[in-house]
Amino acid sequence: MGYDVAQVCLNGHMVNHSYQSMPEFNQRFCAKCGAQTITQCPDCKSSIRGDYEFENVIAPGPTRPNSFCHECGKPYPWTERGLQAAIELADEFEMLNLNERDELKKSLEELVKDSPKAEVAGFRFKKLMKKAGSGSIEVMKTVISDLLSETLKKSVFGI
Ligand SMILES: [Zn+2]
């Protein structure tokens, strides 16, 4: 009873959300991207949460791993990698001046944290992305959408 452990690759692919009860699905490396898999937060070593079992009923764990550790609050490696990629991408948007690129980067951080400021950040993000151009929006969507909550995804990308 309680949470099973999830096995996730460093890029955030969910490899096995029942690490303990279905060990036959465990993989040392991710079959999708070849990255190493982990089952614990690299910072505090607490187990990554997978399926939740209660009185023989299993609530399947998320198909996407959480962005932050429930125990120490640090971003998981895939969250840092994804955010870093989005920040690097923001520097490529030639339609935006340097200030606007910085604003975009700050908005990205708030969006990923899903903080109380996320809605405001989302509004600013949409405005800046519109200026960056539709090609840029498409690329940004691919890079960042896995890290956003369903609500935010809908509000910033309309998906
Ligand atoms: Zn992977």
Ligand SMILES: [Zn+2]
């Ligand atoms: Zn932790």
